[in-house]
Amino acid sequence: MKFFIDTADVAEIRELAATGLVDGITTNPSLVAKTGRDFLEVVAEICDIVPGPVSAEVTATDHETMLTEGRKLAAIASNVAVKVPLTPDGLKTCKVLSDAGTEVNVTLCFSAAQALLAAKAGATYISPFVGRLDDIGIDGLELISEIVEIYDAYASIDTQVLVASVRGPLHVIEAAKMGAHVATIPPGVLKAMFNHPLTDKGLNAFLADWAKTGQSIL
DSSP states (O other): OEEEEEOOOHHHHHHHHTTTOOOEEEOOHHHHHHHTSOHHHHHHHHHHHOSSOEEEEOOOOSHHHHHHHHHHHHTTOTTEEEEEESSHHHHHHHHHHHHTTOEEEEEEEOSHHHHHHHHHTTOSEEEEBHHHHHHTTOOHHHHHHHHHHHHHTOTTOOOEEEEBSOOSHHHHHHHHHHTOSEEEEOHHHHHHTTOOHHHHHHHHHHHHHHHHHTOOOO
């Protein structure tokens, strides 16, 4: 499974990219707005830090304007993936951009039917929102399972399932077990994946035993 980080915080991206665990970045207008910076400048800077796909979202809702915005975003860097909403105009835009060789991330997916439409429109990534479904009492991970099953049934579908709205490590692990290609993870969730009390306990014991020897590797 590939790990994308769901943030527009450049300092945080630099820190996490240094771990070697980051395969890409997803942003959206809300995340960029939190930075208080120019949208295009932030996207360009992130693209310089992370060689993998960087999702940058259009803000228009009609096809013609979405297409114009998408082309402008794609021109920022070769690793920009244009993010469009799962609407008729969004999928129309997806088709044009993907046919031109631009990676497209279709976002705000909440059903398997929508995911099938996005794949037929040529989406590089489909972003089902598991956490938001959980919030309204629907099993978000069940949607991941359905989409993976459908995509796996057709060799002609190469759209990658990008698990979004991740709320904790369990979402990542369960989605990975189902065969999802990507999870876009908030920085806090990625950091939480490092943690286990037995790791801390074991390390403390090793260090205590080492200290008793009075030795130094350096």
